[in-house]
Each structure stands twice: as structure tokens, then as C-alpha cells.
Amino acid sequence: MAKLVSLADGVAELVRDGDVVAMEGFTHLIPFAAGHEIIRQRRRDLTLVRMTPDVIYDQLIGAGCVGRLVFSWGGNPGVGSLHRFRDAVQNSWPVPLELEEHSHAGMANRYVAGASGLPFAVLRGYTGTDLPRHTPNIRTIDCPFTGETLTAVPALRPDVTVVHAQRADRAGNVQIWGITGVQKEAVLAARRSLVTVEEIVDRLEPVPGQVVLPGWAVTAVAPVPGGSHPSYTQGYSVRDNDFYLAWDAISRDRDSFKQWLDRHVRKAEAQA
């Protein structure tokens, strides 16, 4: 059964230096507060996995927590490029960043394979692109039934997956609705999982389109109201589009990024 923990305790116990960490959420339900806690606890040399490394991974990369990134699309959605990501790739600042690059279909299937206890996933994908030349773990496999050549990608098995959800009950059963992305697969693929939630409730009322992660499949749940900001939580908050626009200017320059980090992420350290 999932343990109910504070965010600081959950990150301290479940996210370790050198871990493979997946933080998922497809525009919706991005676990920003947990990302900030990882920055405050100064985790180093993480391999971060995420289909759409956006502003949250830009912050973790700029803060020097990340040595390797496994991803399929890295940008500021609807705004443009990620400047900290670019600076790390192009100038190794603050530390060199190694990339393992895929497509969305490939990443989604890698999580499915991990959640399914399989060593790899099969799909029609990547064929004819330059991605397999640079990403050695995109390979081919012949179908044993038809002989057709298909693409194989290895399962993702993160050490820990971190996601944000609407709510959980006291047994740690987690309820997610709206755009649920790849969170279920990412949690089930991982060895450990931490779910931050808007609230803990006595009873989970069913919601159309919901995904429920049973408490016995989750390691820890931490109540963090507003934990997806500036992303959003359907039914609780709306996306702070102004912040995504503002991030472009904040992150463009190393000094303004560092000031922002000190003021808005590390300052909270003193209060916690």
C-alpha cells in the first residue's frame, strides 16, 4: 500500500543521485513541485526520461541535476525552444548533457513494454529517418509469423517515476482524469513511484474517463496542492500560459535563470 509522505520526504527517500527518473505529464499534470524539490535536494547525475521535456526539465538541466536525457520532443510548448536545454547541448553548461533521442510512438511503446514486463516493444516506426543512426537502441526485428521487418525499442524501466494527479484516498489509491498521457505506463514501468496529488480524500468519487492507480502499485503519495503549476490540473487549476511565455526570457540568459532559480525554487528551501 502506498505510503502518505511529505514531498520533501518522498523525494529524499525515492529519488537518488545517478537514478533513472521519469517525470511524465503531457502538458497536463506536469509534476513541477516535485521537480523543484529535486533541485532543492541537489540531486546529481540523473538520467531524466520524458516524452516532452519542457520547462520542468529545462529547470532541472539548468540547475545541474542531469547528465543524460532520454526524450522525444524538447521544447516550450506553443512558445519555442528551451534555452537551458540548448545551452547544455551546445555549450555543456552547467554540465555536459548526453542525449538519447526517440519519437513519441517509440517512447510510449517503451513505457508499455516496461509496464508489461517485456524486454522490448515492437512498432512500425522510425523507418527511413536518421534517428536509428544516432540512437543505437532503435533496432529492427523480423516478425516470426509474416517475416515483415519491424522496429524494436528496449523497455523503459525507470528507477523512479514521478507524476502529479488530481487526488488520492488514504490507502494511496490515485485518481487521474482529463489528458492522462502515459502516466499509468510510466508508473507501472518503474521500480519505485512517487505521486503528488492536489488533495487526499476519504473516498474517490468516480469521474468519467478516469484512470485509477491502485495504492498497492504506487510507492508513495504526497499531497501538494498546486503541484503542477505552471502546468494545470483538470478540475483544480488552469494552465499559467503567461509563465510559459515569460520562461522564454527568464531562461535565455544564464544569470537571469540563476536569479529566478534562487528566488523561486531555492528560496522556498529556507521556508520548507
Place this chain on the structure above:
Amino acid sequence: MTDYTADEMMTVAAARQLRDDTACFVGIGLPSTAANLARATHAPNLVLVYESGCLGAKPDRLPLSIGDGILADTADAVVSVPEVFNYWLQPGRIDVGFLGAAQLDRYGNINTTVVGGDYTDPRVRLPGAGGAPEIAASCGEVVVIVRQSLRTFVERVDFVTSVGYGSGPGDRARLGLRGGGPRTVITDLGVLEADPRTCELTLTRLHPGGTVEQARAATGWPLAVSDDLSTGEPPTDDELAVLRALEATKKAVR
């Protein structure tokens, strides 16, 4: 007739490509604007599919990202991301894929990954593939929207993120790509279509006021021009009014 910008003409021309009662895989930005314009004008039953898992989204304002809450709120179904790629895109259920590009070559191969230098030390690092490689592989056909310039229309893309016709006729079949590939490219200058024989993108239509010389000057290879080159219709007052009302909703949300 109302004045309009080159971007408005491009968006209207792209919207006109979409037929009613078809399913369209929509990326954010210009493709999403064009698809929503089509749905609000001549194609009310156009099915908009967003890679966030929203099938049949009917937003009454422009979404600001592919995971905008308005998409989930108005969709026929919201499915997981593995499902949207595996059950809906991969088997060829989506008629049209709508893509943008940072670089494009004469065979409609697209780069959205790196420009200049080499892969590990690029001059410019772009966002990468996202859903595009499999959209380009599996949709019935692909429509590309891109502003035409020597920077975007290049002899050779620096990185093949999504395959068009590869290096020419027969390549898609050889690679086992089951969708039809990039039939149409809409730019701010006109419309290019893949020649069925050579697979080469060929200028078939200019927007009003545009010239072949302008198009050639904005293309990094010797541009093929159709013998039946025509001039498209300017945006109608209705198309412009709907497009501007949609754009205004984007500002209102902020």
C-alpha cells in the same frame, strides 16, 4: 475585399486542403489553426485528433498546446498516449497528417531535429521528432505548412526526422511506409504538390500577387513548376473573419 497577410493566406490555403468527414492528426501552431478554421467553415465534421490523446476535439477557441484542457473537455474520447499512437495512428485510421518543418527538401523529407554542425555538436538544436516520424509514415496523406525561404527549402535536409519520399520514386514502398506521404506543401507563396511520377515537390499554385520568380528565389533547389500553374483564390471575407476571431481567442486566454 479585406486586406490580409501572407500568413493568413497560408493558413486559409491549408484549411481549404482539409475535406469534411475526414480525420486529421493535428500539430500545434499553424496546423492547429488551419484545422480549426476548416472545422469552423467548410468542414464542420472534420475529426481533429491531437497526440495528447484527444480524439474528435471540438474547441471553440484555439488551443495553446496539444494538451490544452479545452481539447479534453470537447473530445469524443480521451485516450492514453500509447493508445493514440498504437490503435489510431499506426493502423492507418487517420486520413491526413498535418506537419510543420524547420527544413524541407524536394522530396518532402522533413527536419525538426538539428541544423548545421553535426548531430552531437549542432549549430542549432531544435525540439526533435515528437509524433512526426510516425505521422509522416502512417497517415493516408501528409500536408506540410511551412514558410518558404532558402533557410527552410534546402537541397538536402541536415537530418531526416520524418520521411517524405526519401530519395525518390519507390522509396516509401521499399521502406514499408504505408501512408501516402506528403502530397501537398502549403507556403506563404503558394502550393506545391508531389509529382506522381517523380515524387518531386512541384509548384502548382501561387497565392494572389505571388510570382514564380519569388518562389524560385525562396527555394534551395531548381524548383519544378507545373505546366498547369494556377493562381489561388484570396481569402474570402468569411474565412478571414473566422480566422481572426479564432486568433483573438488565443489572446483572450492570456
